Amino acid sequence: MxxxxxxxxxxxxxxxxxxxxxxxxxxxxxxxxxxxxxxxxxxxxxxxxxxxxxxxxxxxxxxxxxxxxxxxxxxxxxxxxxxxxxxxxxxxxxxxxxxxxxxxxxxxxxxxxxxxxxxxxxxxxxxxxxxxxxxxxxxxxxxxxxxxxxxxxxxxxxxxxxxxxxxxxxxxxxxxxxxxxxxxxxxxxxxxxxxxxxxxxxxxxxxxxxxxxxxxxxxxxxxxxxxxxxxxxxxxxxxxxxxxxxxxxxxxxxxxxxxxxxxxxxxxxxxxxxxxxxDGEGATKLVEIQVSGAFSINAARAVGKSIISSNLVKTAIYGTDPNWGRIVTAAGYSGVPIEPNLLGVSIGEYKVFEKGLPCPIAEEEVKGYLENENVVIHVNLNQGDYSATAWGCDLTYDYVKINASYRT
The missing domain is CATH 3.60.70.12 (L-amino peptidase D-ALA esterase/amidase)
Incomplete structure (x- = not known):
């Protein structure tokens, strides 16, 4: 308790x-x-x-x-x-x-x-x-x-x-x-x-x-x-x-x-x-997307849900691949008018993207962070004061196995 x-x-x-x-x-x-x-x-x-x-x-x-x-x-x-x-x-x-x-x-x-x-x-x-x-x-x-x-x-x-x-x-x-x-x-x-x-x-x-x-x-x-x-x-x-x-x-x-x-x-x-x-089917990790700096609560939610729903983001996290490009891409097709040159992305404590450009990262350190059971990705739109959090999981081989034979 x-x-x-x-x-x-x-x-x-x-x-x-x-x-x-x-x-x-x-x-x-x-x-x-x-x-x-x-x-x-x-x-x-x-x-x-x-x-x-x-x-x-x-x-x-x-x-x-x-x-x-x-x-x-x-x-x-x-x-x-x-x-x-x-x-x-x-x-x-x-x-x-x-x-x-x-x-x-x-x-x-x-x-x-x-x-x-x-x-x-x-x-x-x-x-x-x-x-x-x-x-x-x-x-x-x-x-x-x-x-x-x-x-x-x-x-x-x-x-x-x-x-x-x-x-x-x-x-x-x-x-x-x-x-x-x-x-x-x-x-x-x-x-x-x-x-x-x-x-x-x-x-x-x-x-x-x-x-x-x-x-x-x-x-x-x-x-x-x-x-x-x-x-x-x-x-x-x-x-x-x-x-x-x-x-x-x-x-x-x-x-x-x-x-x-x-x-x-x-x-x-x-x-x-x-x-x-x-507890997502076959999941090995809980993934949390923290969105801040949005111009409205709906914008923050839309960006968070777009990123957490991306199969490419989810598979990258399963493979411990710090592929920030997939995160930025998912934010970009969320339907929210994002200003690319204001966007910042961090994987855990590691800043990987800022003001439209990649940041130098210690690749092995970020990969090590992505091996954790709980992974947090922070996305700052730098366009306002609203924030939202979305949750999901990684996408694994076991997900395919479970759902390929669900009825049998």
Whole structure:
């Protein structure tokens, strides 16, 4: 456990969605995947104010359609049911029927109305769900042996190599407030909710419109600033459930401690985003692009995302090649009007490009830096006061191997 420098927010690296009051979670193997856990749940003691952000892919999977319709009824849900191994995407009317049936069956086990259930799926696209296995799983999933957030974290994974979790705690109105989160994502990751699922819980008492505002704002700074391979999935979603059991005064943008809550949410989402980027399929390195000196925040984001999305940059980092030309080129085609003679680029502490010209570098020293697991590239546009950070990973031989045989 570590406390950030402000001493207002405590970060707990090993905690997750069950840290906030009133939440429990679990998972089990129902048979969608051969051996690993593949069906998970989160349940709140009471209906929770819920906000979500969703993929921008036109082909939205059936569970996303069902979940968005359910949240729209009251802006609340009380439980989430997730399956992995099958995305239930591009499955037509039968896919919608199956997602609705998952919702109704789990609602029956919990004794609540179906619209309080969010459903989501992740895995192979274009195959119908094995509903016989899912039905049998739903009947057993609330059994004691399936309880625990570790089971939930394992049940949502696909090609991920590890679980991703974090939680924070802080005081609002003298009440301890917790935010916990877990996510899955390793491939098909690109800005605009990429295959990425994120689940965040909090016991904060907060108004729906303000929770949605905070989530969208934070998402633009975190989940929408990562990329692994440039693909945006059909199933991406982040949900935040706030059940109000911390009993603080209602949080709105006018609350004196509003910024504290938003900062806590940002810490959770940024940590999960970076863990997704680092766990990119076949990746060996987390790459961070720090852009400064932009004339607008959108310009800074665009340059950062352009560089982190470049396959040539990503392969150079994998090969420990300090090829600054690829970085400059990616910045140049970002669509942002950059002044070349003002641009500066550093790889770690090594300045490699300044004012339109290359800098003399100790090649072997920079190559040595690029062997680190965490690589930072700084790009200064020298055109203003705005900055942004993007995250991604290197592109390796293993990425090709994993995705060449994904269905087999």
């Amino acid at each position: 570590q406390a950030i420098s402000s001493n207002e927010i405590t970060v707990l690296d090993k905690e997750s969605v069950t840290l906030p009051k009133g939440f429990k979670a679990g998972g089990m193997h129902c048979g969608i995947k051969r051996k690993r856990l593949d069906l998970g749940y989160i349940v709140s003691e009471v209906p929770a104010v819920t906000a979500g952000v969703y993929t921008t892919n036109i082909f939205q999977a059936a569970p996303l359609v069902v979940t968005q319709e359910s949240i729209a009824k009251e802006n609340k849900i009380q439980a989430v049911l997730v399956n992995s191994g099958n995305a239930n995407a591009c499955t037509g009317e039968q896919g919608l029927t199956d997602a609705q049936e998952m919702q109704k069956l789990f609602a029956g086990e919990l004794g609540m109305d179906p619209h309080y259930i969010a459903v989501t799926s992740t895995g192979v696209i274009g195959e119908l769900l094995p509903m016989d296995k899912i039905k049998a799983g739903i009947k057993q999933i609330l059994d004691k042996e399936n309880e625990g957030e570790e089971n939930f974290k394992q049940a949502i994974l696909t090609t991920d190599t590890c679980t991703k979790e974090i939680a924070v705690q802080f005081n609002i109105d003298g009440k301890k407030v917790s935010i916990g989160g877990t996510s899955k994502g390793s491939g098909m990751i690109h800005p605009n909710m990429a295959t990425m699922l994120g689940f965040v819980t909090t016991d904060a008492n907060i108004a729906h419109e303000d929770l949605l505002f905070a989530l969208k704002d934070v998402t633009n700074l975190t989940f929408n600033m990562i990329t692994v391979d440039g693909d945006t999935s059909t199933n991406d979603m982040v949900l935040v459930m706030a059940n109000g059991l911390a009993d603080n005064e209602l949080l709105t943008k006018e609350h004196p401690e509003w910024d504290l809550f938003v900062n806590g949410l940002k810490i959770v989402c940024e940590s999960l985003a970076k863990k997704i980027a680092k």
